[in-house]
Amino acid sequence: MLVSRQAKLGHEARFECLMAEFLAKADAYPGCLGTQLVHPGDEEDVDDKLYHALIAFENEACRQAWQSSPERAASLLEISPYIEGKAFVRGISGLAHWFLPTQLAKAEQPPRWKVAIATWLGIFPTVYLLFVLLGELLAPWPLIGRIFLLTILVVAIMTWGVAPRLTRLLKPWLYPSESNK
Numbered sequence: 001m002l003v004s005r006q007a008k009l010g011h012e013a014r015f016e017c018l019m020a021e022f023l024a025k026a027d028a029y030p031g032c033l034g035t036q037l038v039h040p041g042d043e044e045d046v047d048d049k050l051y052h053a054l055i056a057f058e059n060e061a062c063r064q065a066w067q068s069s070p071e072r073a074a075s076l077l078e079i080s081p082y083i084e085g086k087a088f089v090r091g092i093s094g095l096a097h098w099f100l101p102t103q104l105a106k107a108e109q110p111p112r113w114k115v116a117i118a119t120w121l122g123i124f125p126t127v128y129l130l131f132v133l134l135g136e137l138l139a140p141w142p143l144i145g146r147i148f149l150l151t152i153l154v155v156a157i158m159t160w161g162v163a164p165r166l167t168r169l170l171k172p173w174l175y176p177s178e179s180n181k
Contacts, residue, residue, distance in 0.1 A: 001089065002089070003088070005050060005053070007051060008083065015051070016051075022072075025072070029062075037053050118167070138150075
């Protein structure tokens with residue numbers, strides 16, 4: 001989920017402090033895969049006055065539980081005096097967070113080499129396990145059919161199973177600056 005808000009002029013520091021507390025509560029909530037706050041001006045050459053809060057959940061049930069939680073409601077009430085205008089909310093699911101616009105994805109992004117290693121750490125055992133479990137069954141299939149089925153299974157398993165857990169497990173390594181906060 002991506003929520004964009006504008007802080008009231010002169011109240012940005014208080015808004016940022018309360019948003020950090022809000023995102024820490026969301027990050028600790030069951031099923032949350034991670035949070036990030038993108039500040040106005042994080043992206044050069046983009047005239048953006050909005051703060052963008054990205055909050056990822058394991059599934060829709062976890063997101064809805066957070067949305068209706070008393071912790072979220074109390075935090076939003078505390079933040080509300082420092083907000084200008086209405087919120088712009090966009091749902092992001094599956095691998096969509098990999099394809100965020102550059103100005104949202106760039107802030108505090110791990111280096112590509114870390115993303116490559118984390119991706120490989122998820123894909124290698126997934127592909128290996130699928131070959132072990134399905135290799136003989138799929139051996140008589142034409143190559144294109146085997147590739148088709150295996151890639152569908154790898155994408156599904158990575159999106160809803162392996163990647164969320166691996167990202168949470170590797171978060172201190174992927175985002176070392178956040179763990180120092």
